[in-house]
Amino acid sequence: MAPDTSPKPQAGGAVIASGSLGRIAAVPWKNEGGQTRELCVEPPEADFSSFAWRASVADVGRDGVFSTFAGIDRTIVLLEGGGFTMHADGAQIHDLRECFVPFSFSGESDVSVRLHGAPTLDFNLMVRRDLASGEVVALSEQNSRRLPADTVLLYVAQGAACLSDVSGMQRQLRSGEFVRLREGAVLPDLLCAAGAMVLAIRIRRQT
Structure with a gap:
């Protein structure tokens, strides 16, 4: 942070x-399919395998897939842009189109997204469910x-x-x-x- x-x-x-946000350097996603800027992680300096919770803001510039996180509950909030549809197991699970409306899903899900047009800026919360x-x-x-x-x-x-x-x-x-x-x-x-x-x-x- x-x-x-x-x-x-x-x-x-x-x-x-x-x-x-403007003072935080963007880094690649875990699967390198986009970029993210970490606002806060608990405990401080924890990596992807050891955090209790993590908040970040991500740029989604093209269709693709999200990283998977076993044991993690995720919440995503559209901040800017046209939004995207979210698919898992061949079916649409959500249309992230309206700004500031949180949507929660499992980190184990193999989620792919299809943009509606413009790139998006999204807030993300990840919480390890056995801890919090x-x-x-x-x-x-x-x-x-x-x-x-x-x-x-x-x-x-x-x-x-x-x-x-x-x-x-x-x-x-x-x-x-x-x-x-x-x-x-x-x-x-x-x-x-x-x-x-x-x-x-x-x-x-x-x-």
Whole structure:
């Protein structure tokens, strides 16, 4: 994860890292069929075989196949572009056409995609199911005040937002920026500007 080193106030100590998509270098997918930029991985520095959960943003520029990940639950969210149909075992399983609507599927599935036209930008969450469960919640001006329980990461997909807490500390966020929140901390409030969309990533550890 590439941290944003510029000095910014912390929202009640809940924010433990931050960054911007534009400052993260793109790397090939596991199967080299596309490019991805890793926002956060837990534990830090974990590889594909050892992460508990991982959040990233991927570029899909052509028809092709997704990498497979045994034991992983996946969620994908269209951020930009025309979207694509997803196929597995010879049948269509989803039409990823509408932005900011999460779709979950199994990492073991042999998924192929066919673009509707323009290349896409997609948010991806991967969670190792024997360690945790995860969810992506899309928040807008209408439903953003109180963050969902167990939120550990926020990604501003569109527009601008602000984190604030009861002490009066605030943190401004713009499109493409993200913050890592301390697990178990008192969560700050999130205020979304008109037209903004923020993805809240919830992680619940297995007991």
